[in-house]
Amino acid sequence: MTLFDYRHQQLIEREAPLAARMRPRTLDEFIGQDHIIGPGRLLRRAIQADQLSSLIFYGPPGTGKTTLARIIANTTQAHFIAINAVLAGVKELRDGIAVAQEKRKMYAQKTILFVDEVHRFNKAQQDALLPWVENGTVILIGATTENPYFEVNKALVSRSRIFQLKLLNEADLRQVIQQALQDPLRGYGELNIKIDEAAIAHLINVANGDARAVLNALELAVETTPPNSNGEIQITLAVAEESIQQRAVLYDKEGDVHFDTISAFIKSVRGSDPDAALYWLARMVYAGEDPRFILRRLLILASEDVGLADPNAVVVIHACAEAFERVGMPEGRYPLAQATLYLATAPKSNSVMGFFDALAAVEREREAEVPTHLRDANRDKHGFGHGAGYLYPHSYREHWVAQQYLPSHLQGQMFYQPSDQGYEAQIQQQVTRQREAQLAALVEGLGVALPEVLTFSPTNAGTERWLQRTLSQAGERLGQIRDRLFCLAELQRHHVVLDLNAGSGLLTWEAVRRVPEGGVYACTPNPTDAAALTEQAALLPELIRPVILSLARQDLSAHFTQADLRFDRLIGRNVLSTEPDKVALLQQWLHLLRPKGAIVLAETLPRHTQRLYALIEANSLSGKLYQRLVEAEEAIYTDSSDAMVNWNVEDLVSQLGKQASIDNRQIRTEIEQTITDIQITSTMIERWFSPGKDRPSYRDHLVQVLSTAELKTIRQAFTRSLTNQSVQWHSAIGFIRIDR
Structure with a gap:
């Protein structure tokens, strides 16, 4: 670069528009x-x-x-x-x-x-x-x-x-303005500028999320306003209004905004919301959309979404379209608005969609012959008997008679489903009554013979249990829990996600798959699990690998607060089970969320789990001993000192509302009752009645109220009744979503 080129470049940069001068140079300067x-x-x-x-x-x-x-x-x-x-x-x-x-x-x-x-x-x-x-x-x-x-x-x-990239919000645009006013080299930091709050609000509102537009307007306001006697440049609301008078509407008649706006308009009319319909109509008219295009879409909607619920809808919309052609714009906006309001407030029915079901049947089914009695009788009535047996409806009472009109293999198929809206409610009663009479006639053999129904055989439950047993069954069930949790989480591709209890990676790997442009952090308190996950993650490309951490759950908040990292979603399975103060932990985690973030958990609820006493017959023990067994086992789930079993979703929601000041509308809960077929083995019974290692076993709880002899009798009853028996195991999963 020569000296002249360098000077020319400096001149261009110095005289460039404010929007070009203020263009961020680093990620830290970037806004939004x-x-x-x-x-x-x-x-x-x-x-x-x-x-x-x-x-x-x-x-x-x-x-x-x-x-x-x-x-x-x-x-x-x-x-x-x-x-x-x-x-x-x-x-x-x-x-x-x-x-x-x-x-x-x-x-x-x-x-x-x-x-x-x-x-x-x-x-x-x-x-x-x-x-x-x-x-x-x-x-x-x-x-x-x-x-x-x-x-x-x-x-x-x-x-x-x-x-x-999305339009910038109000806070972003406000930051853009402040950045320009404070920067002494590229902006107006060396000038004494005072800008009214009303002026800022106007610039932001009319800029419509466009940083370049707000900077251009600010530049025009500053450059055209002379300083007062104190050397101060005063930007008032009047000056701001002169600088940017009309909102720039992003609307391309062949682009996304065109299609998105007409989609919002049609869906609002279909949804019977006249206010929203008028708003989207105004957006299109303001942006210069062709009113004929709008009327054409309304004419389609009159048949597609109103149909026979209001047979006059097509007539009215056609009349409005004709009126528009006569009067033109701007008066043509009246019939345009009338057509919109008529359809938005009309009863709705999409029963005409039955035609497309019939069309699909034609495409899908083999070509069927026209039933003999419906064929043209004028050409070969005597040779082939075409038309023979046809019942002329006008010869019967009410000008209707039950007979077959569909091809034999489609007999009984219903394409038209009349709604109960508007005028069509009357049609629904008539069609239903005639269909019932027609079906009854066919069953009685009074019409054409009813075709054979396809065969059906029930599933062999025993075979299914054997096929799905062992790990494959467990994997399927865990997969269902995982999918349900992610459905509740509503992840977007750019989200940053923290798996609170990574363990085997059940949720971690699915999160990696669902947020390819975001990021995944996986935490487990077990170093062995962390090492295994790290080894698995090494097979992935570096940029999409989850960050694996071995941390206690109580330390998560401090760790990520120090790292200045916030998440869109915190997910986890059986995270709260062993935590004594679940509400305090959730309060800490809420601070790790970005605005509009959420915690989504799937928790096994021990209080709702299968009771072992229910697996044996009551008469397998003496009446008193069975009752004492029931009381002893139920006491397990009301033990106030055992954090794993002494809680339920309702209590958790109530405590969160009181201690964490969370509105109940921010919490969604679902309890899913499950029944799984499992086989009771002698090993399982042995584990129930042996002393526990990490946690008290079933025996450890019972021994507190039952004698050794009574325990022996109970164990014998379990062994006789359950060994190698398949039982239905009842349990419950609580799905919890807490929105910030």
């Missing part, structure tokens, strides 16, 4: 998008470790896509090439690839190719990139405002991680 670059997230770890794979940043303007690419350029050891798809073509791509090949060959250096507005490349240009991304010559970073799944080559998308 915590869901992809917050502490613990995959992308942040990848940038810091300089271990990037191909990426595509997708989001609205002003959310930081290009800025993230610049930050990567400032931190990576790789050679960085930036091009803009609006200005560049295949020649620029080839030049960049040539440089990348040279860097790789001569210096073993990676090359990152940043393509801004990548969706602007045509198919040929995108195809030209593919082989070099495929063989690792370049690491692609693309930025686009359009949905990459529609606008970017599918082969490129499949080889890239997609990160969606």
Whole structure:
């Protein structure tokens, strides 16, 4: 670079717009998008470790896509090439690839190719990139405002991680403004600027989540406002309103926002919410959507979602569409709103969807012959008997008679399911009555013979028990618990998750699979388990490996607070079982959550577990001894000194509400009763009636109230009744979700 080039570059940087000058240079300066670059997230770890794979940043303007690419350029050891798809073509791509090949060959250096507005490349240009991304010559970073799944080559998308950036929230935009006002080198830190709170609120509101828009408006306000006699630049609400007067609506008639908005509109009308329907209608009209497109969708909805519940709906919407054509805009907004309100408040029925069930049956079933009595009798009535046996409905009372109209193999199939809404409620009664009469006639042999029903045989329970016994059965049951817990957790791909009780990794590995752009931490108090998990994790790529920790659960809060790490979800199975103060522990863990984070647990509830006395017949012992056994066993589950068995979900929720000040609406609980077929072996009975090692055994509890002779009698009864017998084992799992 010559002296003149350097001076020219300095001049450009000094005279650049405020939004360009204030562009963050490091991750610490970056504002917003915590869901992809917050502490613990995959992308942040990848940038810091300089271990990037191909990426595509997708989001609205002003959310930081290009800025993230610049930050990567400032931190990576790789050679960085930036091009803009609006200005560049295949020649620029080839030049960049040539440089990348040279860097790789001569210096073993990676090359990152940043393509801004990548969706602007045509198919040929995108195809030209593919082989070099495929063989690792370049690491692609693309930025686009359009949905990459529609606008970017599918082969490129499949080889890239997609990160969606969202509009900045109010707190983020406020921070952007403060950063610009305080920075003395790139912003207005050297000026005496006083900005009213109302002015800030207006700038944030109208900027609509766009950091560039709010900075442009702030720059216009500052540069066009002269200082007063005290040298102070006063930005009032009036000045702010002059600087940014109209909200920029992100609306592309062929892009995601177009389809998402019309989807919200249709779903609001279908859901009979006239307020929401009018709001989304206003959003579309304000953004310049074609009213004819909206009316066309309403005309479809009049049949699809209202149908026979209000047969006049199609007539009214068609009339509104005709009225719009006559009056045009802006008065045409009246019939547009009328059509919307009519459908939003009309009774709903989607019974016309029965046609598509019939269509699916036609596609799925073999081609069936038209029943003989329904065939055309004019052509070969005498030769083949076509039309013979047809019953003419008008010859019967109420102009209807029961007879077969469907092909024989579809007889009894119902495609039309009339709703009980509006006018269709009357149709429902009529159709139901006629179907019952028709079925009765067929059963009686008065119509065409009823076709044979498909065969059915009950499952052999004994065979099923043997097939699912041992570890395979246990694995299946644990898998069900895991899946139910993750369903309740509602993980998103970018979440950072902490497994509170990793153990064998039942939840850890599933979490790794579900949060590929987030991160997983797994904690176990057992060093042996931690070592085993670490060994398993070594088989995974470094960036997606879970972080394995061997810590006591009571130390988790201090450890992660010191590390300044917060989580979107804390998950665990049987975490609370042995903890004496469960509420205090949950209070600590709540502080580890990000806003809108949640703790999701699956806990075996001993108080609801199988009672052993219920497995034997009461008459297998004397009446008094059996009653004493019942009382002794029930006492186990009311022992106030045993934290493992002396609690239930209801008590926990109540205590949390009192001690942790958690609203009951923040807690969701489900208790799932389960019945499992297991075989009682002599080894199990031996374990029940032997002294316990780590915890008191069944015998240890009974011996406190029963004599040695009575225990011997009870054991003999268990041995006689249960050895090698299959029993139904009742238990309960409590699923708990606590939202911050």
